[in-house]
Amino acid sequence: MEEKSARRSFLLSKGWLQAVIIVMLLGFTVLGILALRTYQEGAPVPVKIVDPNGDLVFDGDDVSAGQQVFLHNGLMEYGSIFGHGAYLGPDYTADYLRRSSNISIAEKGGPPVDKDGMEIEDPDPSPMPSADVARQETINEFRRNQFDEESGTLTFTRSQAEAFERLIPYYTRFFSADNTENGLRKEAITDPEDLRNLTAFFAWTAWAAAAERPGKDYSYTNNWPPEPRVDNKPTANALVWSAISLVALLGGIGLLFGAFGRYRDLGWHGREQTVVSFRDPSKVTLTPGQKSTAWFFFVMAALFLIQCFVGAAVQHYRAELTSFFGFDLAAILPYNLLRTWHVQLSIFWVATSFVAAGIFLAPMIARREPKGQGKLGYFLLVALAIVVFGTLIGSYLGIHGVIADAATNWFGLQGFEYLDLARFWQVLLVVGLLVWVYMLFRVMRSRLRREHPGNMPWLFFLAACAIPAFYAVGLLARTSEDFTITEFWRFWVVHLWVEDFLEIFTTVMVAYMFVLLGVVRERVALMVILLDIGLYSVGGVVGTMHHLYFSGTPAEHMALGAFFSAIEVVPLTFLTVEAWSFLQLGANQEAKSDAAFPHRWAVMFLVAVGFWNFLGAGVFGFLVNLPIVSYFEIGTALTANHAHAAMMGVYGMLAIGLALFCLRYMIPSKKWPEKWAKVSFWGTNLGLAWMCFATLLPLGIMQLYKSVNDGYFEARQLDFLTDKTTEMIEWLRLPGDLIFIVFGAIPVLWMTFLGVKYTLIRSREGGGGDDEAGADLFTVVSGTSLEDEPPEFQSRTDPTPGT
């Protein structure tokens, strides 16, 4: 009874919590309905595909096997399907559709084609009277849906069946080529059955892209890709929902700023702040669990540097496809292997930092740490290293064909972009994250018992719980499942896990950092967190569907995805502006304090997060978000531009900022590498900005223009990427990449090395701090900042009034 009565009540009005819960429930209810609709109305994989005589062309098992050949050979990290994947190779849906429709037109008396299914330039370009008829017949045949739902049989026309047979040799030549000219390893796929199944998979996606949905006048992919040969053009839905989402964005921003401009009582405006004196970080005693994080940050920085080098090599393929300064890199490290390492490492090093920051902050929040936390920390680090290096080695073995089939799926790579890691490593990672949550729980248990579930300690813990929970959803994406369904679940991880729940967890951590430092009141921080959760959940949860406009899901996914992801930009804009005020309080730059604010560069990285959140996620994200833009743009450099600016700009900068915050307590103040922190801040930011503005943005604009003007197929061909102007733009990126690596990533590695070094020295010398574990990080000079603390905490501290 005593414990119950001692529980601290909720710091805000209950309306805040109720609003957030309702918004999240509504969002996930809609997402649940859309999951059901994906299973009901997703592009169907026929049981068998026959020709007009009823002879089998290929069957559903072939499509599934081909999909697995595609994924397990890392081809989603080379080209794309339904627009999703990598950007060096072609989009295979568009590629097959173009070649098969060319073959069909030629067969009906149109322009002749070569053995690759491409039109032969006619030396006598006199009009062919039969060509128009052939084109119209091809349109009619490709758009007519001859799938019988009851029997599960799809009937191909004679020319569709012939195109399939004629394209098997083409894809065989491409994937089993005895050279590395396309960026793939020599003889990447040679098994005839695999090549036939792979072609069947491409054929199925092309069929879904052209055949009209029952009762509709557009295809399963909402008429994507743009292809005049099968009359694929933007649907009314794409146009109308683009317009509506644009209006929603502009109206939303106006309404939100209007509302909050009128009610300036969010708590951090106008009022003079409490003045605090910051404790010298090197005098703060670190717990064993906190000390273990020094190694986490070192591993994080090492992975970051490796990711940079791998990324540079990936980029080199685009600037010089056939060699790496004269060396045949693709023979050892083909493009798809490097790219899968690049995207996986981006998640691994960022997640390592977040995990470490969680372990570091928990004892500061709970003001205690149970025995054994340090050992658990090292155990988790080893487990993490096993997952990371197991994944990298497995990807190498899988793509080089050392392991195959089920072994690849379990220990090589599954091959979904961003969820590339093999199933065994994926399960192990989920288990590792659960161990991490357990570690946080055992530290925070007693504090949670005394807190209302809506207060910050609980939000910290619940946000941490959401990380393994939503990452585990990725286990629902299986390589043998229908591709449309796997894409649906994959984006729960790529969007919902990364863009929403990691965002929420980091918001809670950053807010808590400022509360622990005494520069932001807990009540204000709680408001910001709940506002963040509420506003992100309004758009972010259902907005996940903006990745699935053209993946075979029904049109409502496009409508809701476009609308809600557009209004996702509203809170992004708002919170960026508000975060500035929040951060200024955090930095407390103008306060008169005896000790200067110790986290200058950690806060500066957070300022950079605000900038990149607005530019990378907001502006560059919205640039590719409207269905009508995405229709022509998906899978071009504009997507890469958004991905780099948002992933590195927001999550990368956050990861480094959190690392610097923690390192500040590990490295003695006299040894603190202020200059290196400054160099890394400018190096990462200027390097990233150069990367985006020198190459990714202009190239993306050119590619979009090419796609609209000449065709999507043309914009994704290697001919375009190896054009002289394009190559020049790719080379322009070199100075930015060098700045990023030399002045950005390497100093971060050096600082984390210092963290390990001085943590070891402090451990040998027996502690190093002069406070009890869990002591405050600040002393109040004037005003009150502990008014919201529980009575037992207020009695523990003895704020010294200033003069």
Add this chain to the structure above:
Amino acid sequence: MSAEVLLGAAYAALLLGGAVVLEWLSRHTHNRSQAYRTSGFDYDAQHDFWVCHQGEQLWPAEFDRERRLVRYRARAAVCNACPAKRDCTDSTGGREVTRAVDPWPHSEAGRFHRGIAVMLVVLACFELSVVLVRNREAADIAVLAPILALAAAMAWWLARDLVRTPSGFPDVKPAHGNRIGSE
């Protein structure tokens, strides 16, 4: 004239425009943030004092050399008796308002935004130079050279301010304010 020249010139102009927009946006955001912190206070630039929403005047109390700020303070006795004190300040020494003495970009975040703007302009110079080396006909030079000159002038102007203005962020060592009266 090749398409590359036109594209290069257009993109460089876009980068310069981006730098101008970023500069304006960051200055505007800073001013807005500043306005929030001094919400309810009016500054009299001619006589260098602030007036709070209750009519009390805040006069310069000290100059903080470390942070490059002027601190203005209201009379403690007036503030402590004020009915609006709870929503205004916790201090028993009277409400304080600060004003930066340096021109924009005087804050660390301002310098960050200025740094990105400088980078955009330098990139425009670099890109134009590369295009100029690859396309050296008179017509190409006539299009590219004026934009390059504009970009170079902008780079010089933005970078000069960046180098001249201090960051306004206190050093890691302890910092104290200096009272104006004691100087």
